[in-house]
Amino acid sequence: MTEHTGQAGTSSAHSATQDAVALRAVGKSFSAHTVLRDVTLQIPARRIVAIIGASGSGKSTLLRLIGGLDTPTDGAVNIDGRAVAQYDPRCAFAFQEARLLPWRTVADNVALGLPRDEDRARGRTRIGELLELVGLTEFAGHKPKEISGGMAQRTSLARALARTPSVLLLDEPFGALDALTRLRMHDLLLDVHAAEPTTVIFVTHDVDEALVLADTIVVLGKEEGRPGATVLQTVSPSQQRPRSHSDPEFTRLRQQLLAALGVQLRSEA
Amino acid sequence: MSQHHSAAGAPEGAPDDVTHAGSGAAPGTAAHGHATVASGAPGAAGPGSGTGPGSGRARRSGRRRGPVVLLGLLVPAALVAAWFWSTAAGVFTPVQLPPPQDVFTAAIDLIERGQFFQHIGISTQRVLLGYAIGAILGLAVGALVGLSRLSDVLFAPTIGAFRAVTGLAWVPLLALWIGIGEDSKVTLVAIGAFFPVYTTVAAALRHVDAQLVEAGRAFGLGGVKLLLTVQLPAAMPSVVAGLRLALAQSWLFLVAAELLASSMGLGFLLIDSQNNGRTDRMILAIVLLAVLGKLCDSVFALVQKRVLDRWT
């Protein structure tokens, strides 16, 4: 299990393959408040990317820009070579909050995620499968107020998956889950990713989670004396998944990432 | 553990070909170094705080209505008893306050004359008709103002100003313009019903949880679909509350209309009895208004409960 290729990737090796998501010098300000500055990222298709960073460093903001929920102040965001549209239909979003429609059952909330042109019968089958995947079959008929926060989060995840998007954007999708459910959801995400040609970008506070799941980890943070957060470093573990926590590389990267976040925290204070 | 190897390496290209170029930022670090640190460090970095939806999971335990209703009748019963006692003891003259049995007799008398149900019928008809018109207009205008910034800016101040005019103030003008027939009364009731509906609908639609609306849009909803899927259902509880308020207000406006210009109805019964010195009938009219208004409201409360169950 701890086998790894040995040749850790050399940094900044531009691939010839089409980048699924490309951010070019993206900046975002809210009135005078600069949140993101000069973010440039190229994410090849089918990659799993984790975004980590201190609270308030603009992770959600960055994800929203990629999904077309907000427009950048500077720069450009492209998906498959085309500019991101408002509420881009190529993306599916799982918000940091579950954001379920309170009057709809769990199943009907997941159904909201189905592509608009989905055939009814096929859609119902798909919802059944997704509920099974996130372990909520029993709760299909429950209203959001009747389920726990973690269940709501899984419903929100299933809703995003229902869209079979080419870019899946997940904002702290496993935040409210217990350790065991969290591991199950990690497996689920990897299974879904293996089964469908999806580029996954997710936000997490958990360095270990990032290291277990992601092909590449993007650290967002402030640079001394400059406004707004930008990409401080990107890290790409060479280990194959499933990754062992005891692998030397895992331990090293973990320390490196924690240091990056820690430094950030200290400089903020 | 399930097999994830297939997913790990993604298609072609080195696994780290996600690249970035922040100006002057630290370069991507992915070099494979010599790790000497002991393995198996415990997991750090606590989980983020995912906030679930509104908590309140508990369901009100229903099916205890009977005793509650009986309890609610306690005070009216006590009032009637006090009324009975005070009139029997001669605290009030019959002209000031006739005893309950006189009021009852007055009701029987009116029933025999065929006027009792005529008064009730015409008043109820005016309320229902006016309420329907006012509520429909309130829904339409409220939706317009609540959903469109432009209409909000254009119309809201004017409507707000008209709302400040009390119902009674309209009576003379309506009598002048529409005459003293049915139309003017129904119109006044409609005015009374319009404002509560308009106000609540506009406010509810304007304040639909922006996060839910955004979620709807993110999943491809827009326009009418968004309205039907997210905005209207979200506003539903407030809309129904507004409709209920409007029904109560319809009865208030009805009396105003009938007091000043009418030849039938409970308001007319009230003013006519005053002119004839029939306190018993005045009290009867008031009791009937109270009972009818409360009855309407109770029926609506049942509807409201169902709506709340369904839409929250």
Ligand SMILES: Nc1ncnc2c1ncn2[C@@H]1O[C@H](COP(=O)(O)OP(=O)(O)OP(=O)(O)O)[C@@H](O)[C@H]1O
């Ligand atoms: N709509 C907005 N208007 C003004 N400021 C905003 C808006 N959205 C985000 N911000 C600001 O942008 C900054 C980054 O917010 P963001 O939600 O992206 O942080 P985050 O990294 O996701 O934090 P967390 O880990 O706590 O979720 C914050 O300072 C926030 O106040």
Ligand SMILES: [Mg+2]
């Ligand atoms: Mg966030």
